[in-house]
Amino acid sequence: MRAVVVEASRELAVADVPEPAPGPGQVLLDVDVVGVGYVDVMGLRGGDELSPAAGSVPGLEVVGRVRTVGSGVSEELVGKRVLAQPDFGGYAEQVAVDADRLLPAPPDADPAEVVALGLNALVAEGALHRTGVAPGERVLVRGAGGGIGVLATQIAHARGGEVTVVTSSAERGERLRALGAAKVVDRTRSGRPEDTYDVIVDTVAGPQVGEYLELLRPNGRYVLCGGAGGVPGPEAFEPLLRDFHKSLTLLTFSLNSVAPEDRRQSWDRVVALLADGRLSAVLDQSFPLADAAAALRRVERGKSFGKVVLLAAQGIPGRVVP
Template sequence: MHAITIPEPGGPEALVWAEVPDPEPGEGEVLVDVAAAGVNRADLLQRQGRYDPPPGTSPYPGLECAGRVAAVGSGVSGWAVGDEVCALLAGGGYAEKVAVPSGQLLPVPKGVDLVTAAGLPEVTCTVWSNVFMVAHLRPGETLLVHGGSSGIGTMAIQLAKAVGARVAVTAGSSQKLARCAELGADILIDYREQDFVEELRTATDGRGADVILDIIGAGYLRDNVRALAVNGRLAVIGLQGGTKGELNLAALLAKRAAVTATSLRGRPASEKAAIVAAVREHVWPLLDDGRVRPVLDRTLPVRDAPQAHRVLEESGHVGKVILTV
C-alpha cells in the first residue's frame, strides 16, 4: 500500500507519500480500506518529531479515519467485510489501509457521507471523554471552550447545547465567532481584543465557568483558574501555549475547583474502547437525527497532506480538515 511517511522530522515538506508494507489485522482487529482521514494538531507534532506514536502502533500520522472493512481478524464480532466505518486510531490514518482494534470502530452516522465521517472519531471522543465523562458538565451549567472554531470547539459547542448547557467560546476573529454563534454559542469572546476572564464574569453575573475545555495549556493556566466558578472543573487537552505554568493552589482551594489533563492516543485499547462505546451511546443518536452535525472546513487529497498541515498551522480554518485517500 501507500502511506504518508515521515523519513525525517521537519516542516510540512517532511511528509512523503511512499510505498510501505500492508498492515495485517491481528487478533481483535479489523483491516479498513481508508477513504479519508482527519487532520489533527497532534499530527503536526508527530511530523516535528515531538509526539511519537505509542510503541507497537503504526508509525504513520493520522488519528482518525473512515472507510470500509476489508478483513476481520480472529475474535472479532459485530463487524463484517464491506461495512462502512469510522475509527479512532493511535496512528496510521494517512494511508490506504489501517488495522484497528475492533473496539475503536464506529458505524458511519445516518446522513453523514464517508469522507465527512473521517473527522468525527477524534473530536467526539475527546469532547465526550473530557467534558462529560471527566468534568461532568450538567444541564444549566456554563462551558467555556477555548478555540471555539476548531474541530474540537465546533463539536463541544453542539454537544454542550444538546444537553442544555450554556456555552462561551474564545476565537481570534469576528468571522470565527460568527460561526460559533451559528452552532449555538451564547457568549462570544475575541481573545485578541478582549480579556476572556472579565468578559465571562460579566456575562455570567460574576459566576464564571463551571467547566473549561482548554487547548492552550500553561499560557492560560492562571487565567483559567480565575475564570472558574466555585466547584469548577478545568480540563486541559492541549499545550499550544506551553507545558509549564504556575498554579495558584490557594485560588483553586478557595473555589473547591479541579484541574485535569488527559490525552487519547496513549491510552490502553480497553480505555479507548470504553470511550468509543460511550460516544456511540450518547453522541451517535444526536448525529443520526441531525441535532449535532460535523463541521468541515475543506478536503484535500492525501498527497496534499503538507498543505493540510499548513492550513492547521495558519489557524484560518473552521472545523475539520480532511484528507481523501
C-alpha cells in the same frame, strides 16, 4: 499500496509501501477519509510517544470499510463502514487497526462528516461528560474555532449550558454563535473573558491557564484536554491552591486513557445528538491524500475552522473509487 511516509527530515512524502496484514484481533480497512488535527502537527515535530517514527505512516483516525479480518475477529465486520483510531498508519490507502478501536459509522452519514466528528467529538463529549455540565451552567470553551472546540461548543449547548467561546476573529465568533454560543470573546481584541464560569473546556493550555483558572466559580470544573498553545508551567496551577475555598476541580482528559466500552458509550451519545439535529460535523477543507503536508500546514497556521480531512479514496492516482 500508496501511503504518506515521514522522512528522516520530518517532511512528508508519498511512497509505495507494502499492504498491511491484519494481525490477531485486527481488521484491514480500505480507507475513505483521514482526519487531520493539531495532534498530527505535534507528532510530525517528533520527540515523544505521539510522534510517528521516520519511515512510518502517520494518521490516527480514519473512516473506511472493513476489507478483511484477522484471527479472533468476527467475519460479520467485513464490508462495514467504521470510524477507526489506529496507532498511526492512517495516511494510506489501507490500514490495519485493532478491532476494539472501531466504532460504527452511522449508515446515512457522509464519511468525511463522520471523520470530522471522530476523535474530536469523543474528546469534546468525553471531557464535558466528565465535568457533568448541567442545564443552566455557564461553560467557557477555549480554542473554540478548532476541531475539538466547534464540537465542544455544540455539545455544551446541547447539554443546556450557556456557552461562551474564546476565539480569534469576529467571523469565527459569528460561526460559533450559529453553533450555539451565547457569547463570544475575541482573544485578539478584548483579551480574556470577564465573566465567571462553572465549567471551562480548554484545548489550548499554554501560559494563560492560571488566568483562566481564576475565572472558575465555586465548585467549578476545569478540563484540560489539549495543548495547542503549549504546556503550562507549574505556577499556572497556583490559583487552585490559593482559591481552595472555592472547591475547584482540575481534570485532564485524553482519549488515550479511555477504555473501549466507555468510548463506545460516548460515541453512542454523539450519534444520538447527530440524529436529533443538535450536533453537526463542521468540515473545514479537504485535501487529496498526496497533499497531506498542505493539510498539516493549514492546521498548524490556525487557519482551519472545524476539521481538515484527507480524501484517501480519491486522492491518490490509480485508485478506483466505487
